[in-house]
Amino acid sequence: MAGVAGLAMAASLPFSAAFADDEKVLRVGMTVADVPQTTGQANQGGEGTRFIGLTLYDALINWDLSKSEVPSVLRPGLATEWSVDDDTQTVWTFKLREGVKFHDGSDFTADAVVWNLEKLLNKESPQYDASQAAQASQWFGAIASYEKIDDMTVAITTKEPDATFPYQIAGIMYSSPAQWDKLGGDWGKFAQEPSGTGPFMLDRLVPRERAELVKNPNYWDPDRVPASDRVILMCMPDASTRVAALLSGQVDFIEAPSPDAVPRLKSSGMQIVTNVYPHIWPYQLSYQPDSPFLDLKVRKAANLAIDRESLSQFLGGLAVPAKGQVTEGHPWFGNPTFDITYDPEQALSLMQEAGYGPDKPLHIKLLISTSGSGQMQPLPMNEFIAENLTAVGFDVEFEVFEWEALRARRRAGAMAPENEGADGLNNSWAFWDPNIGILQAAASDMTPPRGFNWGGYSNPEIDELAKKAKVAFDPAEQDKLLGEIHTKMVDDAMWIWVVHDLNPRALGPNVKGFVQAQNWYQDLTPVYVDN
Structure with missing residues (x-):
């Protein structure tokens, strides 16, 4: 039903797109189900910040x-x-x-x-x-x-x-x-008429459908005054809806095209833009007293059970296998001894040592999303991984959430009452920032709400290294310490790491100016449609 509703919504686009003939309009299909919060601090993850936070506001x-x-x-x-x-x-x-x-x-x-x-x-x-x-x-x-x-x-x-x-x-x-103050101190009214310092201004907001932004001609940075007069941000959580809207000319730019649609998009003249960037698609694991992932053998087995190469091919080559939190060759990768690869025999052996196997499966419950910021194609990806895990002795149960609802579960932490019985959470993760990417993910004093250690993982050696990294104002020294932390994270199989996606986007043939940064955020100011 989501796809049908999305197609119906996409078909309505021309109705509200009757703008001046000389107005340069860029229409974007986002993966989110609702317009990100417009009051200043956007919700909907990195995608919300990308499309609302960094367009209407500055830091x-x-x-x-x-x-x-x-x-x-x-x-x-x-x-x-x-x-x-x-x-x-x-x-x-x-x-x-x-x-x-x-x-x-x-x-x-x-x-x-x-x-x-x-x-x-x-x-x-x-x-x-x-x-x-x-x-x-x-x-x-x-x-x-x-x-x-x-x-x-x-x-x-x-x-x-x-x-x-x-x-x-x-x-x-x-x-x-x-x-x-002008709006009576009402954030609800401010959301409809927000005021930031950013390169775009909000012109129209239709919840769960669209936000229309217009160029701020007086933006303080002359190099980033937008090339488009208007940007229309459309909510299209269903991948097939986004692809259909691009192919039919109803949008000009989409996030996360489905991999199986890429050949058709290319043959239709669309631009497929990818780039390496600091991002990982993992499962954060629970370390609460009843979690099966307290056993290192189980954690290692889960990592070794996944056929990442085949999954990357399933994703149309739009992802690469992960060896840990960060990419190999990254300054923070370090020298882990646990090689995260596809080894189902070793995974099965570890599960049997832990007391489990296909004839005595270990039940695990994982919280996942339907779509969302950086999640790529979470439903088929999770089904693929469930088959891998089942083959070595896991019995996988999924609890499925809308993206922002899953983020609320992540912010609560595995120790929250609403997450009781959840053994893991599938939330894509960025690591351009050492604080979020490494330190807040692994230090034991960084459980929610203070940090991102969702499961309550604890390793005293990592805690000591994290303290040193926080006060290492010399970048080279900080990189060295972060590499030592990452080594221990991998050797301890802290999370289940799957793939680094290549951040795919599909653009119409006449879209110009887009530069795909090696970042989860992107800049829309140079982008325009050349009519």
Whole structure:
């Protein structure tokens, strides 16, 4: 039914697309089922940030998404420079960019920065928004305090020395206090008329259907004033719906085309764009007292049972087998001794040593999604993997969620009552940020809501290395420590790692300007349809 509904929705596109003849319009088919939250901190995962967070808003530190040939790096955003106090290594000073205005015309100043941090961190402030705070919790956990130094300078103090803090502050977006006041201090009204500093402005919002963005001609960065006058973001969680909409000319750009549709798309003249980027499709495992994955033999067996090469071929070559959290050759890969490969005989032997096998299967319950940000094709992929696991003695049960509902289960942690009985959770994961990719995933003090250690994994050696990496302000030293952590993660089979996807997108033949960065985020400002 989702596909039928999606096709019906796609067929209605021309009705609302009666814009000026000379207006450059880009129509995008997203994988999400609802328009991401527009108030500042987008929901719907990385895709929500990609299409709403980074279009309507900016952070103090932005990502440079202009290059495809090298991994993305941080660059100045609403702050032109930042530094950490040498003595304490906890006080970060941000010099703000002069002349930046919100979409409503009000000025971006230090007062606006403090106001936005209050909306996330201070439950007593009038502007506090629990919904935005939930989405930003992964970014503000290190913050102890903040203060205005002068109109264009802010100091933010972390709870402890943290060399990864610039990556974290890059996730916090800034909404207009003046617009919030104008709308009576109502975030619901603000969602319909949001005001950020970003390169696009919201023109129309239809929940569960579309968001229409228009160019911000006065954007502060002249190099990123949008090439398109209007971008229409369409909710199309069903892959076949997205492909049909692109082939019929109802959209110009789609996320995650289904692998079996790629040959047809290519033969129809569509551009298939892929690139390596820091992303992994894993199962996060539970380490609660009743979890079968407390047994290292079971964890290793599950990793060895999966035929990743065949799965990558099943995905049309749009993914590559994983050997751990990060890709081989990455500065953080290290030197693990556990080789994650396809070895069903060894997997079966390990399961038998643990007391299980095809004649005495081990029941496991995995939480998965129907679609969503970075999930590729989760339903057929999970069915493929279930067959692999069953062959070596697992009895796999899936509990299926809509993407944002699954994220809520992830944020709650395996220890939450609603996750009782869940042995694993299939959530795609990014590792461009060492804090999220490695440290918060593996350190024992980073269970939700503070961090991303969903299952409650604990390894004292990793904890000690994580403490050292957090205060390693020298990049080379930090890379070395992260490599040592990753080595231990793999050797301990901390998660079940499956594939690194190649972030496929399909574009119409007349779409120009798109540069696929090696990042989960992408920049829509240079993209346009050449009519």
